[in-house]
Amino acid sequence: MDELFDAICSLEIINITLNNEDNPQLIFESLNSTGLDLSEGDKIRNFILMGLPTREQDEYYDKYWNRIEECTKYDVSAFVRDYLSVKQLVISSQKKIYVSFKEYVELHAIEAEELLKDILEYAKCYEVLLCGGTNNKALNACIYRLNRLETTVTRPFFLEVLRLHDDGKMDMAQVTEVFLITENYLFRRTICDLPTNVLNKIFLMLHREIVRYDGEDADYVEKFKYALLSKK
Structure with a gap:
């Protein structure tokens, strides 16, 4: 318990004010580049949700993303790799799943909720393949x-x-x-x-x-x- 308390006390909170033209996802990626590696799934979640208003972030996380994680047994990275294979007919490398996903979404200009709905439908199928x-x-x-x-x-x-x-x-x-x-x-x-x-x-x-x-x-x-x- 003491170790946990000490760890909490060592946390630092950074408050960054962004202008309208700033991209929060790019800033997050640059800040995290020297920290612990995020999984490809973590990066994808942040890419989809971080640019949304707080209310929509919470709503979409509960309604879609949390369910996606449950369906994929919390290995979203592996699932998204197969999802992209379906969509692009190309197999992404393990280290470039996020980059490939980002390129796919930006190329097709897919809105966040439409994207999450589609991912969830495939995640439900993926759950069948797992279980x-x-x-x-x-x-x-x-x-x-x-x-x-x-x-x-x-x-x-x-x-x-x-x-x-x-x-x-x-x-x-x-x-x-x-x-x-x-x-x-x-x-x-x-x-x-x-x-x-x-x-x-x-x-x-x-x-x-x-x-x-x-x-x-x-x-x-x-x-x-x-x-x-x-x-x-």
């Missing part, structure tokens, strides 16, 4: 096995599949079939000792390839089977 918890035992078991094998390269693709389910474009039986076929595909590649370095690109582009066949989400499972079987 299962669906009403389909076969799907839950498949997710468990994939996680035991630390198969993360499929997550951008699976996020898109789960979003289709959330949008009412696939039922749970179809989702389960896609997961089981993917698991079987990965297992067969392992048995045949095929290289794994191509899997990132395969699953990064797979959803886009499926939709491009006819520009629609209809018959998704059949198109998925055809697309996956064509991969070497």
Whole structure:
């Protein structure tokens, strides 16, 4: 308790007055550059929220960001990397997730609440990939096995599949079939000792390839089977 009290007594509060043209996020980044490293997720949270009025910061944190952290088991950085893979069809490096996210948001001029809503929807899908918890035992078991094998390269693709389910474009039986076929595909590649370095690109582009066949989400499972079987 004494150590905690001493630590609190050593804290310093810095009060900085900003002009209207000042960017609080840039100032925060420069002040923090000599301190402890923030996670990429911390930087992203600050980027989204710091420029907002205090009331909106509190509201959006409680309504969106806190839920995003819960869904991702507080590993927002890893989740956002997969989120960006879905949005940009490019896999960001671990150290540049925040930079890539910032560029994506600024390029598309996305408003804070619209952005947070979209991130939360994908975070809910991500939670399924981490924990299962669906009403389909076969799907839950498949997710468990994939996680035991630390198969993360499929997550951008699976996020898109789960979003289709959330949008009412696939039922749970179809989702389960896609997961089981993917698991079987990965297992067969392992048995045949095929290289794994191509899997990132395969699953990064797979959803886009499926939709491009006819520009629609209809018959998704059949198109998925055809697309996956064509991969070497």
